[in-house]
Amino acid sequence: xxxxxxxxxxxxxxxxxxMTLQCAQDMNHEYMSWYRQDPGMGLRLIHYSVGxxxxxxxxxxxxxxxxxxxxxxxxxxxxxxxxxxxxxxFCASSYSTGGxxxxxxxxxxxxxxxx
Amino acid sequence: xxxxxxxxxxxxxxxGASLELRCNYSYGATPYLFWYVQSPGQGLQLxxxxxxxxxxxxxxxxxxxxxxxxxxxxxxxKPSEHWSDAAExxxxxxxxxxxxxxxxxxxxxxxxx
Numbered sequence: 001x002x003x004x005x006x007x008x009x010x011x012x013x014x015x016x017x018x019m020t021l022q023c024a025q026d027m028n029h030e031y032m033s034w035y036r037q038d039p040g041m042g043l044r045l046i047h048y049s050v051g052x053x054x055x056x057x058x059x060x061x062x063x064x065x066x067x068x069x070x071x072x073x074x075x076x077x078x079x080x081x082x083x084x085x086x087x088x089x090f091c092a093s094s095y096s097t098g099g100x101x102x103x104x105x106x107x108x109x110x111x112x113x114x115x
Numbered sequence: 116x117x118x119x120x121x122x123x124x125x126x127x128x129x130x131g132a133s134l135e136l137r138c139n140y141s142y143g144a145t146p147y148l149f150w151y152v153q154s155p156g157q158g159l160q161l162x163x164x165x166x167x168x169x170x171x172x173x174x175x176x177x178x179x180x181x182x183x184x185x186x187x188x189x190x191x192x193k194p195s196e197h198w199s200d201a202a203e204x205x206x207x208x209x210x211x212x213x214x215x216x217x218x219x220x221x222x223x224x225x226x227x228x
Contacts, residue, residue: 106158
């Protein structure tokens with residue numbers, strides 16, 4: 001029972017580099033989302049998707065892109081990394097309705113450092 | 116947009132003592148309210164949630180929370196703390212028709228032996 005799997009666990013980037021954080025879930029959840037967690041700020045929603053082919057912006061979308069070509073996968077792309085994107089990133093999924101009627105299931109996070 | 120405040124950044128309690136973690140929300144109507152727990156190096160796990168009905172909700176691991184509309188609060192309680200409860204606790208608020216669930220900044224709980 002894998003649940004939500006995030007890769008990599010750790011990543012160090014130089015300013016301006018690009019990378020993709022991977023997220024996969026095996027629960028057939030329609031809703032998937034990306035959060036960033038920063039000290040003193042809790043979790044902030046970056047982007048979310050309510051199904052394959054549908055994505056939308058959350059609270060802090062700038063500097064990030066997403067796509068949802070399959071139900072299982074929801075990658076997060078940083079096109080040109082900046083030090084302000086140093087954070088811990090969590091992917092979460094839910095059966096429906098953005099975690100309201102069914103709980104959000106979280107991956108174990110990706111710790112990203114941008115130098 | 117809805118918002119949530121957790122006034123306490125860090126709380127220390129002794130094992131066996133009772134616990135109350137505070138959460139205040141801002142939203143005009145009744146929101147969905149949640150408490151999640153995060154153990155070190157892990158993702159978040161749902162403890163309990165409230166939307167309607169009985170204002171005292173029971174969750175996993177012996178936790179409960181009480182919704183008080185007059186105070187816009189949803190405080191988490193546990194009558195007797197265990198060392199394994201040491202973690203970070205997040206209150207969250209969601210709104211029907213809106214997929215942007217907002218989390219508080221979190222309260223880190225330390226349990227002294």
